[in-house]
Amino acid sequence: MEVLKENGLQWIDGDQIRTSRVFAIVSACDAVARPMLKDSTQFNGKYGCDWCLHPGERVAKGNGFVNIYPHEEPLAETRHPQQWEDDAIQASQDGSSVRGVKGVSPLLFLPFFNIISGFVPEYMHAVLLGVVRQFMTLWFDSSYHCKPWYIGTRKDILNSRLLSIRPPKEITQVMESLETVAIPLSLLKAKCVFIKIRAKQYVIPIVNTVETD
Numbered sequence: 001m002e003v004l005k006e007n008g009l010q011w012i013d014g015d016q017i018r019t020s021r022v023f024a025i026v027s028a029c030d031a032v033a034r035p036m037l038k039d040s041t042q043f044n045g046k047y048g049c050d051w052c053l054h055p056g057e058r059v060a061k062g063n064g065f066v067n068i069y070p071h072e073e074p075l076a077e078t079r080h081p082q083q084w085e086d087d088a089i090q091a092s093q094d095g096s097s098v099r100g101v102k103g104v105s106p107l108l109f110l111p112f113f114n115i116i117s118g119f120v121p122e123y124m125h126a127v128l129l130g131v132v133r134q135f136m137t138l139w140f141d142s143s144y145h146c147k148p149w150y151i152g153t154r155k156d157i158l159n160s161r162l163l164s165i166r167p168p169k170e171i172t173q174v175m176e177s178l179e180t181v182a183i184p185l186s187l188l189k190a191k192c193v194f195i196k197i198r199a200k201q202y203v204i205p206i207v208n209t210v211e212t213d
């Protein structure tokens with residue numbers, strides 16, 4: 001990366017030779033891979049948030065425990081690259097984690113790479129398997145049938161509207177019914193997950209319409 005930063009690479013643009021310098025500025029990776037690259041605590045451990053210094057809380061769930069990050073006022077302090085670097089050096093000297101940072105990641109040496117904002121919340125786990133699945137469960141899981149937000153009794157309307165959507169030709173996936181998208185996403189291969197979310201993206205406006213009918 002140093003060579004690419006200093007010398008760049010040459011490429012042909014019509015009849016001209018151009019030189020472009022290259023920098024790595026964003027890393028989009030799986031939530032499980034992220035702490036490996038950063039040499040830090042995983043999201044389910046103390047100080048497992050990559051973007052702030054919220055320590056998290058350990059609560060019982062199912063047969064085990066999970067780390068949650070309840071909203072708090074004032075908000076937890078945002079992490080900064082210099083602070084991360086200091087914690088990383090401290091951790092490597094002490095041999096123990098400092099605020100979730102376990103050691104010095106090679107990414108700290110990448111030119112112009114920001115170890116905090118250079119990583120982005122990961123779409124598949126945070127959005128598809130996180131927020132989307134949570135909403136789908138709240139809306140359609142019959143265990144919530146007494147709750148005001150439960151709309152599982154209107155699945156027929158939702159399905160007919162969902163299946164009547166004709167997306168533009170750029171979207172090649174076909175619309176699917178709620179029964180299909182309710183398959184546990186964790187069991188689906190990555191490609192299928194993207195197909196399902198296409199359908200889910202249309203669910204929210206549809207549900208709003210049904211609610212106000």
Ligand SMILES: [Zn+2]
Nearest residue numbers: 049051052054
């Ligand atoms: Zn956070």
